[in-house]
Amino acid sequence: MKKTLLFALVFSFTAASLTAQTQLRLDVIPVQGNVYMLQTATAGGNVGVLPGPDGVLVVDNQVPNLSESVVRGVRQITDEPIRFVVNTHVHVDHIGGNQLMAGMGVTIIAQENVHQRMLSELRIPRGGGRFMSQPPESARPVITFDRRAIFRMNSEEVQVFHVPPAHTDGDSFIYFVDSDVLHMGDVFRTNMYPIVDVYNGGTVAGMIRAMQIAVDLAGPDTKVIPGHGFSFTDRDGLVEVLDMLTDIRDTIREMVAGGLRLEEVLEAGPTAPYDARWRGSESWTEQDLIPIIYSEVGGAAPTSRRRANN
Numbered sequence: 001m002k003k004t005l006l007f008a009l010v011f012s013f014t015a016a017s018l019t020a021q022t023q024l025r026l027d028v029i030p031v032q033g034n035v036y037m038l039q040t041a042t043a044g045g046n047v048g049v050l051p052g053p054d055g056v057l058v059v060d061n062q063v064p065n066l067s068e069s070v071v072r073g074v075r076q077i078t079d080e081p082i083r084f085v086v087n088t089h090v091h092v093d094h095i096g097g098n099q100l101m102a103g104m105g106v107t108i109i110a111q112e113n114v115h116q117r118m119l120s121e122l123r124i125p126r127g128g129g130r131f132m133s134q135p136p137e138s139a140r141p142v143i144t145f146d147r148r149a150i151f152r153m154n155s156e157e158v159q160v161f162h163v164p165p166a167h168t169d170g171d172s173f174i175y176f177v178d179s180d181v182l183h184m185g186d187v188f189r190t191n192m193y194p195i196v197d198v199y200n201g202g203t204v205a206g207m208i209r210a211m212q213i214a215v216d217l218a219g220p221d222t223k224v225i226p227g228h229g230f231s232f233t234d235r236d237g238l239v240e241v242l243d244m245l246t247d248i249r250d251t252i253r254e255m256v257a258g259g260l261r262l263e264e265v266l267e268a269g270p271t272a273p274y275d276a277r278w279r280g281s282e283s284w285t286e287q288d289l290i291p292i293i294y295s296e297v298g299g300a301a302p303t304s305r306r307r308a309n310n
């Protein structure tokens with residue numbers, strides 16, 4: 001009797017999981033040249049795909065429970081095997097498919113700092129640096145690099161390079177030279193203010209320097225895949241965010257030089273011209289970004305703790 005019940009429970013759970021999996025379809029979006037993007041309904045953790053006869057190169061692979069959906073998305077583009085995964089950084093919505101893909105024989109590659117951070121519990125920037133479980137050993141990159149790695153496959157040169165500590169200290173840009181497509185991971189997002197993850201080595205100064213590198217690299221026809229946000233964008237979209245971030249940083253720096261405390265800076269609203277467009281999700285607003293910039297430009301420690309510092 002108990003066995004039957006257990007079987008029934010396991011079966012219904014499995015059936016429910018399968019139903020959920022089949023419902024999770026990622027949209028396949030041709031970007032430019034040979035490069036595609038896989039995107040969820042919320043445009044979180046955008047995946048880059050370079051298919052071809054030399055095997056498929058995938059950039060990022062979502063959260064663990066979407067990893068099978070990522071594989072199915074690649075299958076909509078090509079039957080060639082997935083050969084390489086490049087992780088743009090360590091966050092779980094960009095490395096979550098590593099374990100599944102490693103089990104399929106895919107080689108995982110990332111900047112060395114991504115590997116280092118996978119040697120302990122993960123943290124995310126929201127919720128005051130909330131801890132998450134450590135990824136299994138099989139999810140770790142097999143090959144790491146310090147400054148850059150170059151792939152030559154599928155008639156494409158793919159430049160993977162480490163940028164200054166921006167979103168995290170292990171951020172890489174992936175530039176598909178022949179297709180003229182740039183995947184920037186979460187250094188660039190189009191759906192909310194930039195997230196500077198101080199718990200994983202991110203800095204505002206590095207974010208501005210990395211954005212400048214992207215602007216300098218991008219030409220008039222370059223297509224840019226954001227880490228989060230719908231569709232893709234271009235050089236103008238990068239310039240808009242670089243100018244915004246620089247302006248907010250400079251405004252807060254002037255306020256700090258004028259002796260304002262954090263509470264007074266928040267009250268003064270240094271992001272006000274941008275809030276309507278960039279406030280985005282409740283989980284990351286100007287109330288989270290301003291204290292990070294304030295601290296980095298030399299502001300004194302807050303006299304009272306705000307939500308972002310919880």
Ligand SMILES: [Zn+2]
Nearest residue numbers: 089091167186
């Ligand atoms: Zn991220």
